[in-house]
Structures are given as C-alpha cells and as structure tokens.
Amino acid sequence: MKISRLRLSNWRNFREADLKLQRRLFVVGPNASGKSNLLDAFRFLRDIADPEGGFQRAVKSRGGVTQLRCLHARRYPNIAIEVSLQLDEIDWVYRLEFAQDNQRRPLVKKEEVERSGEVILSRPDKADDSDPSRLTQTHLEQVNANQKFRVIAEFLARIRYLHVVPQLIRESDRIVSQYQDPYGSDFLEQIARTQKRTLESRLRRINVALQVAVPQLRELKLERDERGVPHLKGRYAHWRPNAGWQTEEHFSDGTLRLLGLLWVFLEGGAPLLLEEPELSLHPGVIRHIPAMMARAGRKSTRQVFVSTHSADLLSDEGIAPEEVALLIPSKNGTLVQLAANDSQIRTLLANGISMADVVLPRTEPRQVQQLQLSLFGS
Helix, strand or coil: CEEEEEEEEEECCEEEEEEECCCEEEEECCCCCCHHHHHHHHHHHHHHHCCCCCHHHHHHCCCCHHHHECCCCCCCCCEEEEEEEEECCEEEEEEEEEEECCCCCEEEEEEEEEECCEEEEEECCHHHHHCHHHHHCCCCCCCCCCHHHHHHHHHHHCCEEECCCHHHHHCCCCCCCCCCCCCCCCHHHHHHCCCHHHHHHHHHHHHHHHHHHCCCEEEEEEEECCCCCEEEEEEECCCCCCCCEEEHHHCCHHHHHHHHHHHHHHHCCCCEEEECCCCCCCHHHHCCHHHHHHHHHHHHCCCEEEECCCHHHHCCCCCCHHHEEEEECCCCCCEEEEHHHCHHHHHHHHCCCCHHHHHHHHHCCCCCCHHHHHHHCC
16 A cells, blocks of 8 residues: 655645655755655645544644645645555545635635546535535545545555654653654653554564664663553663663663654554654664665555655665655745656766765755855854
C-alpha cells in the first residue's frame, strides 16, 4: 500500500505542485520554502480521516482557510489536495477542494473518489444541493458515507508524523501530554501501550542498534514508577556493577531522537513523515538514516517522507534522483521539482557527483556570504 502521487493547488506556499512518489522522498529547499508545508498536506488528510479529527478541526487547527490558501492564488481561489493511492493492488484517487463560506466556515467545494478509473463519489450531489450544511463535512470522515472507499480513510488515518522534542520526553511531569503527540510528550506512553512481547522484542533490537551510536549503553528497558508513569532506563558502562542506570531525563538529545527514529522504523504500516531527522545526531549516524529508511520499506512496504538540510544524509549513494524533491521559491509561489526531471542534475550525478553536492547548493540562499557582513559590518 502506498501513495503514488500528490497534487496540490493553492496549498500554503504552493500555487501548483505535482509529485510522483516512491518509497522514499527527500524534500530539500531553503528556509521558509515550504518543506514542512509540503509534508503537512499528508498530515491534513490524516487529520480529516482520523476518528478524533475531521475536516472542520483539521482546517481550524491550522488557522483557517485564509492561512492555508496560497498568497499567490489568482482567479481560482479553491484549495485542492489530490492523492493517488495503490491499496491492495487497486488504484484509487481521492481529491478534495475547499474554500470558506460567508461565516468563514470551511466548506467542501468538490470531493471525488475514483476506483480503478471509475468515479464512485462526486460531490456536491443532489443531497448537498438540498442541504448545503452537509458540505461542512467530507465523506472521507463519515463512516456512514465512506463505506465504498473506507480503505482510503483507514490508510490515511494511520499516517505517522514524528518530530521528537527531547525536552518533552524528559519533562513529562511538567507537561500535559497529548495522545499520539508527534513531538513526543506521550512517546514513552506510546511505547508502554505496546503489547509486552512486541515491546521487549523492539527494545532488544533498538538496544543493539543504539550501542553502535552510544557504545557505553549496555541495556535498555521500560518500567513504570509507583504512580504508573512509564520511564526508559538505560544501563551505562560503569566500574561498579548496577551503578550506571539512568532514566530518560539523563539521556542526551541525540539518544532520545535516535531512539524515536528507531522505534517508528520498527512500527511498519502507513507512510511516515519526518522533519529534519538529522538534528542532534552525529554525522556518522546521519549517513545511515537513508539505509534504515530503505530497509524499513523493504520489511513493511512503508513509505518515508523526509525534509532535510543535511549533506550527510544526502550523501548516501543509494538515493535516486526520483526520490529527491527540490523546492524553489519564485514570484508565484514555491515550485516543486524532482531531481530526476532536471537534465543538469542527472548529468552531474552520472559523473559521480554526490546528491548532496548537486542539490544543496541549489537551495542555498543567494549571497549567503553577506549574512555576517549584514550583522557585524565589513
């Protein structure tokens, strides 16, 4: 199961975007070019399909339609997201267009579903015409309306976004955690909810992997304290037996972020969205992230979409030009281009230049050398 194509119209930075997707996607671009906003298109569909979410909540949590609509939108004001999916050997297309009404409520302008080329949903329909309030909800989120394409809703609802903030894991007593929080406030609780046998198996595998990056780490386990709060415990090498146990509050940022990555790579399932996974990690570890992504895809057919600025991450020779999306700011919004569609990039790669050396200079701000001069003078 996978998402094979993403098309956007008037979505945030993007007046138009059309991306064919592989098992991996590396999104590269300057600051504020829309890397997070591109990934957020997947999160938006996830939030609509989530039983605890829905269309109204997904839009309002992002500041409303006016915050989502591209500033470069011209004659056609609707925001549109379309995904093509291959689920159980069946080709699906889901398209949603929306705007807002006079009361600033998000309003569905068009919702369509195709199954192997056959249109099985097309809105607005006669029922919508007779009761316009129906257009404040999508059929994607309604179990009484999505029976014919519920497989899409269930798949999108499982999309996973992760951007661990180590402080949220360490300071669980001071922070009100949110269920399935992508930033990690309930990360240890997510681990603790895992079936015991699966939990122990994953921790063993993570422990072995972590020892490569953190050689002094000898053992990893999860325990609940007297209040029932879960804690990670790691035993570090020490000259006194059993004297090296530490809880997550003493783990480094890099250890916690790497642990989060390793955990989600073992989950399998629907697409995984990662923002700058290189943060706090050693370059030697970062260089192996693409290989871990590839192995996760082979094991579970999981797609992984990543935003990054890292030359170390993009130095992996296995990254294909079809897997790299360049974001290019312009006067009419950010343009999106696969590296494979640029003949100059293909030529440079064919001549042995690394992906990092080819694409990162293209995303570097113009006259970046003037940054220090602007601040401190010549």
